[in-house]
Amino acid sequence: MAQFVHPASQDITLAGVLAALSDPMRLRIVKSLLGQADCMSCTAAAPCPDMAKSTLSNHFRVLREAGLIRTTKKGVEHQNTVREADLNARFPGLLKAILKHAEEG
Amino acid sequence: MAQFVHPASQDITLAGVLAALSDPMRLRIVKSLLGQADCMSCTAAAPCPDMAKSTLSNHFRVLREAGLIRTTKKGVEHQNTVREADLNARFPGLLKAILKHAEEG
């Protein structure tokens, strides 16, 4: 899946993670993804239906480049998952501590 | 001290806190402030000596408006403290979880 840029887990930075999650839309995307056991397509995880496709795509790119999610292509959809294990290995407890406080939904 | 804008603790938002801390310089400022028992002036907490005064001032404004620090004026200096109690009341465990991973220094 060389078409997507996924940083190695040791390259995930604290500032990068915080910057990625500091956008309420992206926080909601990550929360959606964690709520699902399975992968989700971009549109399925979209925080609001009226967001432009390009903007949504951009948010996913930011999350990917920050190392928060991994995207693989399956047919016409892209499957996204939170890189929970990598994140917990790099910054133990951080993701949980942040998402605990993300608004209910 | 009406000259500074300090949000009420219930107005502190998760996105605001994350955005404020997603800048490495501001993360270092907060880390410096927490390392001190006492208040610190802006320049004393400055993350690097060659940063423009206006930039530093702006970082402190962002931290203030996000509710991370409180600033009071004392003579020619401004005294800054982290609003630890407010933050812990609003988002228990968050500040600690983030700063635990901030680079050593």
Added chain:
DNA sequence: TTCAATAGTCCCATACTTCCGAACTATTGA
């Protein structure tokens, strides 16, 4: 096969932020 539909990405113009230097304010101390 070809064609339409679907899911995302890429590109670009506009709008918003951030950074810094310079000018400004406020306080202190000589």
Added chain:
DNA sequence: TCAATAGTTCGGAAGTATGGGACTATTGAA
């Protein structure tokens, strides 16, 4: 009263985000 110090505010240049439209890739149906 004047110089020095600590920050703030302003304005322009550089960077970043947004969303519309064109583009690519895959699927499923005719």
